[in-house]
Amino acid sequence: MSTLLPPPAEIAKIPVDWVEERSGLISFGKFMLFRNVPKDISWLQTLGSALITVFILQATTGIVLAMYYQPDPDTAWNTIKFITDDATLGWLVRGMHKWGSSVMVVLLFLHMGRTFLFGAYKYPREMTWITGAIIFILVMGMSFTGYLLVFDERAYWATVVGVNINGTAPILGPTLSYILMVGPEISTHTLSRFYALHMLVLPSAIGGLIALHLWLVIRLGVTSPPWSRMQSNEGDV
Ligand code: HEM
Structure with a gap:
């Protein structure tokens, strides 16, 4: 008995082909995901992908x-307490965010160490290293601005210490401290500024730089280990 309907696999392809024909997004996705890599890469080359995963989390x-969360000195800590004690699975989400930040810093050091020891910062990958180094500084900024948001005694005094350390930098130090605190001391405005930096400015900058970093990785290919006997670093499957 013949049927008029095409097989399910063909039906599933219809929306995919529709999107591809109009945007080219499917072939772009394939270009980004399916690439040749050196034969002798190892788990060490997965640290970058682990970082993307943690960033998304x-x-x-x-x-x-x-x-x-409410970025107001009178209510900030109470909203954190509400998230931890009352909101559904709030303790889990907060815990994941708090521990995720430490995991991200540890992974950053491991990934930087791997790329450094493999000499992956050398020509032609200098820009990959430079974008990575800027991401590293911005992630440190995320840790610093996030710490104050809890707004308990520890967060307050840790931020005072951090801002004072910034203030000791030559020439720009005092101005930087003033800009960070929005005045000579920590106030309501400081909390709003840290919140805006933590929520908007730094994550957008990090997201954009990760996209550039990945584009460079895709364009230049992944470096073989220094002990590799292979000549080429690109396209050796
Ligand atoms: C959120 C931060 C970062 C993300 C998501 C990220 C992501 C990646 C990914 C997916 C790769 C390719 C796979 C791999 O080698 O693991 C890579 C390679 C690379 N990354 Fe990063 N990275 C980050 C931070 C950094 C930092 C801080 C540096 C150095 C300062 C750096 C320098 C490099 C270099 C030089 C390569 C090329 C490695 C090679 O060719 O073998 N990255 N990165």
């Missing part, structure tokens, strides 16, 4: 936390 848990 931090962004997702951060969005959930922002749905409850």
